[in-house]
Amino acid sequence: GIQVEQSPPDLILQEGANSTLRCNFSDSVNNLQWFHQNPWGQLINLFYIPSGTKQNGRLSATTVATERYSLLYISSSQTTDSGVYFCAVGAGRRALTFGSGTRLQVQP
Amino acid sequence: EPEVTQTPSHQVTQMGQEVILRCVPISNHLYFYWYRQILGQKVEFLVSFYNNEISEKSEIFDDQFSVERPDGSNFTLKIRSTKLEDSAMYFCASSDVGSGNNEQFFGPGTRLTVL
Numbered sequence: 001g002i003q004v005e006q007s008p009p010d011l012i013l014q015e016g017a018n019s020t021l022r023c024n025f026s027d028s029v030n031n032l033q034w035f036h037q038n039p040w041g042q043l044i045n046l047f048y049i050p051s052g053t054k055q056n057g058r059l060s061a062t063t064v065a066t067e068r069y070s071l072l073y074i075s076s077s078q079t080t081d082s083g084v085y086f087c088a089v090g091a092g093r094r095a096l097t098f099g100s101g102t103r104l105q106v107q108p
Numbered sequence: 109e110p111e112v113t114q115t116p117s118h119q120v121t122q123m124g125q126e127v128i129l130r131c132v133p134i135s136n137h138l139y140f141y142w143y144r145q146i147l148g149q150k151v152e153f154l155v156s157f158y159n160n161e162i163s164e165k166s167e168i169f170d171d172q173f174s175v176e177r178p179d180g181s182n183f184t185l186k187i188r189s190t191k192l193e194d195s196a197m198y199f200c201a202s203s204d205v206g207s208g209n210n211e212q213f214f215g216p217g218t219r220l221t222v223l
Contacts, residue, residue: 031210041197041217048211093139093203095153
């Protein structure tokens with residue numbers, strides 16, 4: 001099956017700093033989603049981005065499907081950005097395969 | 109904005125008991141999924157459902173699990189005889205068929221604790 005690797009596994013930032021999270025995947029996909037898991041365990045959908053670039057406020061994401069990676073950028077980080085960020089990939093409407101996540105801690 | 113809902117938010121049960129987790133997918137979606145996440149681990153796929161039948165399932169989805177769409181709105185996951193290792197967060201998701209967009213929309217999850 002598809003392998004998904006996320007890096008770094010852990011990240012500690014000071015409030016206001018910028019960060020880049022990476023997701024590498026092993027096979028061609030046409031579904032790629034980024035999620036933020038909040039302290040209550042809910043998966044908050046950030047981006048559906050099988051290719052190209054999207055921006056939503058302080059967050060943006062880029063997927064280069066031909067090179068099998070995606071990047072999530074967080075600018076001017078806030079303490080509320082803390083949590084685990086997951087990348088998930090799939091083909092069509094088949095199962096999503098999740099990475100192991102990046103645990104982000106933003107300190108005041 | 110339409111969203112996937114799940115009930116209950118928390119469920120505590122005794123080992124060996126049956127549990128039913130309920131989901132209401134987004135109304136015009138036709139593909140449904142269950143995933144689970146054991147505490148501290150990554151999210152794992154269990155099963156997908158389309159056109160009233162299982163479309164795909166993982167090796168986790170063994171005979172103790174079943175899914176059903178009992179009416180036009182609900183989608184359920186039944187665990188027949190719960191084990192301690194079934195303790196996890198269970199997520200339901202749904203996807204539209206006709207839009208050409210493969211995005212899966214996730215519910216808030218049900219936290220299942222087996223004692």
